[in-house]
Amino acid sequence: MALLLIFFFFIPVLVVIAVSFFDYQDGSIVEAFIWDNYRDVFTSAVTITEYANSLKFAAIVWALTLLIGFNVAYFLVFHVRGVLLQIGLFLVCTVPFWTSNIIRMISWLPVLGKNGLINSALIKLGIINTPLEFLLYSDFAVVVGYVHLFTLFMVVPIFNSMARIDRSLLEAARDAGAGRFRIVYEIVLPLSKTGIALGTIFVVTQVMGDFFVVKVMSGGQSTSVVSALYNQVAALQYPPAAASAVCLLAVVTLMVAGILRVVDVRKQLAS
Amino acid sequence: MNAPTNGNGRIEVMNVTKKFRDTTAVANLSLNIDHGSYCCLLGPSGCGKTTILRMIAGHESPSSGDVRIGGQSVVGLDPVQRGTAMMFQSYALFPHRSVIENVGFALKMRGASKDERNGKARELLQKVHMEKFANRLPAELSGGQQQRVALARALITNPRVLLLDEPLSALDEYLRLRMRGELRRVQKELGITFIHVTHTQLEAIAVADVVVVMTQGRIEQAATARDIYTAPRSAYVARFIGGQNVLTGVVEGVAGGLATVRNAEGARAQFPVDKANPAKGASLFAAIRRDRIHLTRNSTYRNGDELNAAVGIVHAIENQGTYVKVTLDLTTEEEFVAYMPDGEYFRDPIDIGDRVVARWDAQNLHLLEDASGGQQFAAADKDVALM
Numbered sequence: 306m307a308l309l310l311i312f313f314f315f316i317p318v319l320v321v322i323a324v325s326f327f328d329y330q331d332g333s334i335v336e337a338f339i340w341d342n343y344r345d346v347f348t349s350a351v352t353i354t355e356y357a358n359s360l361k362f363a364a365i366v367w368a369l370t371l372l373i374g375f376n377v378a379y380f381l382v383f384h385v386r387g388v389l390l391q392i393g394l395f396l397v398c399t400v401p402f403w404t405s406n407i408i409r410m411i412s413w414l415p416v417l418g419k420n421g422l423i424n425s426a427l428i429k430l431g432i433i434n435t436p437l438e439f440l441l442y443s444d445f446a447v448v449v450g451y452v453h454l455f456t457l458f459m460v461v462p463i464f465n466s467m468a469r470i471d472r473s474l475l476e477a478a479r480d481a482g483a484g485r486f487r488i489v490y491e492i493v494l495p496l497s498k499t500g501i502a503l504g505t506i507f508v509v510t511q512v513m514g515d516f517f518v519v520k521v522m523s524g525g526q527s528t529s530v531v532s533a534l535y536n537q538v539a540a541l542q543y544p545p546a547a548a549s550a551v552c553l554l555a556v557v558t559l560m561v562a563g564i565l566r567v568v569d570v571r572k573q574l575a576s
Numbered sequence: 577m578n579a580p581t582n583g584n585g586r587i588e589v590m591n592v593t594k595k596f597r598d599t600t601a602v603a604n605l606s607l608n609i610d611h612g613s614y615c616c617l618l619g620p621s622g623c624g625k626t627t628i629l630r631m632i633a634g635h636e637s638p639s640s641g642d643v644r645i646g647g648q649s650v651v652g653l654d655p656v657q658r659g660t661a662m663m664f665q666s667y668a669l670f671p672h673r674s675v676i677e678n679v680g681f682a683l684k685m686r687g688a689s690k691d692e693r694n695g696k697a698r699e700l701l702q703k704v705h706m707e708k709f710a711n712r713l714p715a716e717l718s719g720g721q722q723q724r725v726a727l728a729r730a731l732i733t734n735p736r737v738l739l740l741d742e743p744l745s746a747l748d749e750y751l752r753l754r755m756r757g758e759l760r761r762v763q764k765e766l767g768i769t770f771i772h773v774t775h776t777q778l779e780a781i782a783v784a785d786v787v788v789v790m791t792q793g794r795i796e797q798a799a800t801a802r803d804i805y806t807a808p809r810s811a812y813v814a815r816f817i818g819g820q821n822v823l824t825g826v827v828e829g830v831a832g833g834l835a836t837v838r839n840a841e842g843a844r845a846q847f848p849v850d851k852a853n854p855a856k857g858a859s860l861f862a863a864i865r866r867d868r869i870h871l872t873r874n875s876t877y878r879n880g881d882e883l884n885a886a887v888g889i890v891h892a893i894e895n896q897g898t899y900v901k902v903t904l905d906l907t908t909e910e911e912f913v914a915y916m917p918d919g920e921y922f923r924d925p926i927d928i929g930d931r932v933v934a935r936w937d938a939q940n941l942h943l944l945e946d947a948s949g950g951q952q953f954a955a956a957d958k959d960v961a962l963m
Contacts (some may be wrong), residue, residue: 378914388687415852471668472669473664473668474668476635476662476664476668476671476672477662477668477669477729478662478670478685479654479655480633480635480655480656480660480661480662480682480730481656481661481681481685481729481733482654482655482656482682482683482685482733483681483685484684487685489680490669491632491670495672495674496671563827575782
């Protein structure tokens with residue numbers, strides 16, 4: 306286990322950190338120790354907009370996946386009777402994962418496109434006259450893509466912590482006069498905290514580390530931290546790419562640390 | 577919505593049936609419990625006692641029939657509207673809330689201010705001697721302490737009926753005995769109706785005014801604790817409560833209110849039948865308390881030599897401190913036990929394998945009546961065997 310971690314985690318990260326201090330010239334790396342790559346990252350105005358963009362997506366997607374994921378998990382745990390049906394519905398949730406990310410993203414195109422399913426349906430129904438432009442190649446489309454991809458990562462850990470809640474707690478709350486929403490707010494939500502934290506870590510780190518969904522769904526109009534990084538890699542500018550990767554890693558690590566400070570996730574992972 | 581506080585806690589369960597899919601948990605059951613009484617629902621697991629409790633609490637609704645509290649039908653009402661409170665088997669304390677928040681939870685749901693609910697919660701915690709633990713989390717308490725907190729939490733709304741689902745089953749023997757005294761004390765102090773579900777006979781007899789013995793979704797006998805113990809209605813109750821030997825045999829003749837009955841081994845006994853006049857050949861059942869049996873060693877006695885006596889081989893001996901439990905093998909299927917006072921036993925101790933005669937006074941026999949008659953007694957016997 307330790308060996309695996311050393312080979313596949315520590316050494317690559319160390320290499321990236323080392324490379325981030327190298328110089329580069331005409332597509333080749335020059336061994337050196339310079340701070341220029343970091344200076345470029347911190348002084349570039351683009352960095353700010355990229356981070357702002359990624360954080361905005363992360364926040365919106367987090368809120369939406371939490372809302373959907375919490376409700377789906379709640380339904381599966383407390384409303385579906387019978388373990389078989391529960392497992393069956395759970396599998397249904399994973400059906401989109403049977404195809405690759407790329408195919409799932411591309412399959413949104415005919416749905417959201419200018420002459421896609423939604424637009425043509427709305428026009429036929431006479432609700433709109435001209436196709437809605439914002440559906441595809443927009444931030445809206447990016448959010449749709451993310452939510453589609455990542456909601457399951459919210460459902461699973463929340464389902465897991467909800468399934469541990471003793472049903473008699475809900476009855477005790479009802480006995481004390483709590484209505485359905487009060488029970489969710491006072492009992493279910495606090496006891497699902499660890500699941501929500503884990504789901505949040507999954508979703509936020511994946512959104513922060515994504516470039517593909519942004520690229521496809523925004524049609525190149527929107528950027529994320531990693532899409533800039535990707536461009537640098539494509540131009541064979543490895544050292545500045547490594548520097549932004551290190552910065553991103555630091556930011557995401559801080560975010561995860563912040564989440565873990567608020568919620569003690571170990572409680573769930575241990576038991 | 578104003579919860580009636582300390583209103584009339586008289587409970588009427590009227591012809592209630594409860595079905596879960598294809599199993600019937602409660603079958604056309606009727607039961608009245610007076611306001612301010614301590615009632616125990618007693619029976620083996622799966623007899624429907626918890627289902628009844630949950631229907632009174634409002635966590636389950638009857639498939640048919642009516643449940644009334646204080647004269648009003650409560651079917652379809654929320655627990656709060658019923659003025660009941662329930663104490664759950666595993667206590668169901670909210671693990672993420674402190675003791676005082678747990679106790680004050682119901683008041684929070686009613687919109688009471690923090691000061692108000694903490695004040696009332698502290699008062700109740702004092703009553704159960706838990707005020708020192710107000711800021712702890714439930715996981716930091718022992719089982720007995722959790723139970724006290726659960727009791728305080730249930731009582732904070734001044735319910736007219738408190739429903740307790742196996743409240744003592746999670747405690748060790750010592751705490752169980754202490755807490756059952758405590759429950760009884762609290763009930764007397766508050767004067768509200770307590771309904772307590774248990775499968776432990778001695779627990780029911782120790783705390784309850786009224787004991788309801790249940791089996792297979794129906795009531796076998798509902799009576800005072802003393803009556804249940806000294807005058808069980810049926811062979812099932814006598815066997816389930818324990819402390820009794822059940823005798824059975826065929827009527828040979830009736831004279832002066834006593835039926836002479838002969839069992840399969842040829843032992844003969846007189847069953848008090850009062851004015852009833854059972855036919856010759858009819859099967860009768862009677863119970864006799866185990867501490868009303870006298871044993872004497874005898875190697876020559878044969879069954880039938882005397883009335884109200886039976887011969888058997890000593891099978892097991894257990895010293896219980898104040899008395900000695902002697903189990904005899906009478907070669908009938910039924911276990912036959914005598915409780916001998918320790919003084920009497922140790923004057924001339926009987927040993928395992930000894931041949932002894934068990935004698936009893938016909939006046940101490942208690943005839944077991946059952947409207948269903950002899951044949952269904954056999955069915956009842958089968959139930960016992962299944963348990």
